[in-house]
Amino acid sequence: MISEISPQMLLDNEAFKRSNEVLYVFYSADELTLPFLSKIGIQKCIYLSEVLSPLKKIILSFMDFIYLHKGPYSKDIQNILDHLVSMNAIEVDSFSTHKKNLYVNYKITEIGESLVENLIYDPMEKEKLEWIRIVMRLIDAYKDAFDLSQEYGGVDKIIDLVYQEPSFYEIKQRNGKGELIPMGDKNNLTMELIHFLEKVEEALPRRFNREKYKLDWETVLLAFFEYLYVKYLSEKA
Amino acid sequence: MIDKNKIFKIITGSPTLKVFKETQKIELVGFYNQLEALLKRDIPYGEVGEKFILCIALTFENQGEWNIFDSGVLASKIEEGLLDENNVVLSNPKGYVIRVIKGKYINNYVEASNFSGEQPRLVFFVNYMEVHLSFNGKPLHYIANIMRPSRVGVDTPEMLPAREYRKLITNHHDRHVYKERGSFKYWRNKAKRILIDKPEIQFNKNLYSYLDLNVIDGRVDISATISGLEDKTDIRIMTFETGDIYIIEIKCLGKTNSTKYPDDWANEGLIELCRYLKDEKDAKTGVLVIYDGRMKDEKINWHADIEWHPKVDRDPMKFFLVSDSASVKAKKIYSALKKKKKGL
Numbered sequence: 382m383i384s385e386i387s388p389q390m391l392l393d394n395e396a397f398k399r400s401n402e403v404l405y406v407f408y409s410a411d412e413l414t415l416p417f418l419s420k421i422g423i424q425k426c427i428y429l430s431e432v433l434s435p436l437k438k439i440i441l442s443f444m445d446f447i448y449l450h451k452g453p454y455s456k457d458i459q460n461i462l463d464h465l466v467s468m469n470a471i472e473v474d475s476f477s478t479h480k481k482n483l484y485v486n487y488k489i490t491e492i493g494e495s496l497v498e499n500l501i502y503d504p505m506e507k508e509k510l511e512w513i514r515i516v517m518r519l520i521d522a523y524k525d526a527f528d529l530s531q532e533y534g535g536v537d538k539i540i541d542l543v544y545q546e547p548s549f550y551e552i553k554q555r556n557g558k559g560e561l562i563p564m565g566d567k568n569n570l571t572m573e574l575i576h577f578l579e580k581v582e583e584a585l586p587r588r589f590n591r592e593k594y595k596l597d598w599e600t601v602l603l604a605f606f607e608y609l610y611v612k613y614l615s616e617k618a
Numbered sequence: 619m620i621d622k623n624k625i626f627k628i629i630t631g632s633p634t635l636k637v638f639k640e641t642q643k644i645e646l647v648g649f650y651n652q653l654e655a656l657l658k659r660d661i662p663y664g665e666v667g668e669k670f671i672l673c674i675a676l677t678f679e680n681q682g683e684w685n686i687f688d689s690g691v692l693a694s695k696i697e698e699g700l701l702d703e704n705n706v707v708l709s710n711p712k713g714y715v716i717r718v719i720k721g722k723y724i725n726n727y728v729e730a731s732n733f734s735g736e737q738p739r740l741v742f743f744v745n746y747m748e749v750h751l752s753f754n755g756k757p758l759h760y761i762a763n764i765m766r767p768s769r770v771g772v773d774t775p776e777m778l779p780a781r782e783y784r785k786l787i788t789n790h791h792d793r794h795v796y797k798e799r800g801s802f803k804y805w806r807n808k809a810k811r812i813l814i815d816k817p818e819i820q821f822n823k824n825l826y827s828y829l830d831l832n833v834i835d836g837r838v839d840i841s842a843t844i845s846g847l848e849d850k851t852d853i854r855i856m857t858f859e860t861g862d863i864y865i866i867e868i869k870c871l872g873k874t875n876s877t878k879y880p881d882d883w884a885n886e887g888l889i890e891l892c893r894y895l896k897d898e899k900d901a902k903t904g905v906l907v908i909y910d911g912r913m914k915d916e917k918i919n920w921h922a923d924i925e926w927h928p929k930v931d932r933d934p935m936k937f938f939l940v941s942d943s944a945s946v947k948a949k950k951i952y953s954a955l956k957k958k959k960k961g962l
Contacts, residue, residue: 610769611771
């Protein structure tokens with residue numbers, strides 16, 4: 382007998398996948414000894430993990446980021462945070478304020494850690510965690526770079542780099558509030574840049590030692606972050 | 619639209635990419651970013667003085683005693699004299715100092731580079747505003763002045779294409795040589811016009827660092843080899859679009875405590891440059907840059923027998939080194955500004 386998968390089951394399945402991915406972000410943050418993630422920071426971390434994921438052909442589940450003035454925003458994330466708190470997988474750590482708004486800061490619990498350690502028995506889940514882990518390490522490496530916003534603290538400072546992210550930046554330039562940010566490998570400025578970086582040595586004249594400038598995928602990712610930072614500094618100068 | 623020149627600048631010259639390519643450790647990129655931010659934050663407020671010389675060697679041990687990046691901590695350690703006799707600290711990538719190495723004082727970047735090779739490790743040598751990075755016994759990156767925009771690829775008002783090399787070299791002179799900014803010092807005794815030992819090294823490094831940040835369309839190298847030869851140019855620029863090569867040869871005239879560098883020294887520079895141009899088939903042009911520390915601002919007597927290579931810039935650039943005190947220089951700058959305003 383062929384089992385039927387109802388639309389509701391598909392929806393539930395998708396929701397669980399998203400919950401897992403959010404949990405991986407918290408797990409990676411904990412490994413990096415980051416004390417907490419705010420709800421602003423988590424949006425940015427998930428966005429970068431998602432928009433860059435075609436580089437490693439990883440399929441993540443958040444495709445519905447829209448342009449808001451505070452950066453890319455997915456309404457699902459707040460619901461998932463509430464869901465994870467109700468499961469005791471993450472907990473409220475503290476509160477912070479920004480422009481009179483109160484923001485909740487979350488951190489992973491032991492239950493959350495144990496959930497992740499079980500989930501990664503599945504190789505696909507493990508691959509997702511590895512991907513998010515490396516994006517988080519880059520976020521950690523750049524969050525304290527010189528001249529990033531003084532308005533924010535910790536991981537939230539990465540907001541200045543996310544504003545320079547090509548797919549977001551393009552919509553920001555035309556002030557397309559509420560517009561869906563294109564994700565995936567096609568018709569997307571982010572991937573256009575990534576693909577250029579993947580074969581950057583071929584674009585240099587033969588006089589250059591092309592082999593020396595061939596980038597592996599981790600260096601492509603680092604070059605991408607450096608590009609965002611350099612663009613930010615250039616715009617600020 | 620992708621800014622290709624910016625990307626080429628990053629992949630060929632960014633310090634963070636150099637660190638990662640050598641070490642494969644993202645944490646060390648984080649350390650670089652934090653150290654740069656710390657120096658840019660603390661130096662302008664006088665938290666650290668001009669005599670500040672520090673060598674940081676990276677290790678992956680966990681337990682640290684204090685953190686370099688905690689606000690004001692490094693400055694207060696320097697103030698307390700912790701680094702007066704021993705200036706080499708072992709730090710982990712999070713900035714926790716494992717220990718200060720006893721009986722070890724590193725005076726210059728060559729010693730720092732050698733130290734990085736004793737055990738393969740990343741070493742930062744910080745001499746006030748000057749920063750040298752080395753890994754495993756070889757120099758990795760150099761920043762002449764950390765207070766300038768110090769990230770390769772960042773837009774600056776002084777950015778120009780390589781073909782405008784004369785303007786670039788002149789701008790460097792006006793902004794950095796004339797004003798002796800940051801750690802860039804070339805006089806041992808201004809009143810007697812005695813230069814420091816091996817002054818060309820200072821000019822070479824400082825101009826390289828300036829060009830690295832301000833040549834918009836090419837990679838800048840210091841001591842790059844000529845194709846197929848062992849000769850090394852002082853500075854070489856190679857453009858991203860065409861691969862054209864620009865060679866810059868630097869000579870410094872005047873006297874140090876032990877050596878005199880007369881006209882002949884400039885003539886030798888010209889001969890060297892012409893030889894490089896003959897051997898480097900992709901060279902577009904080459905220019906001789908002379909920093910003149912002699913007693914008087916005199917013309918160079920070029921030897922009549924020198925065969926000028928067709929590609930050499932026939933007008934070598936000569937800058938007379940002014941040895942006025944800072945206050946006299948300031949008066950001169952102000953007077954020039956007033957004249958400019960009056961349209962004189």
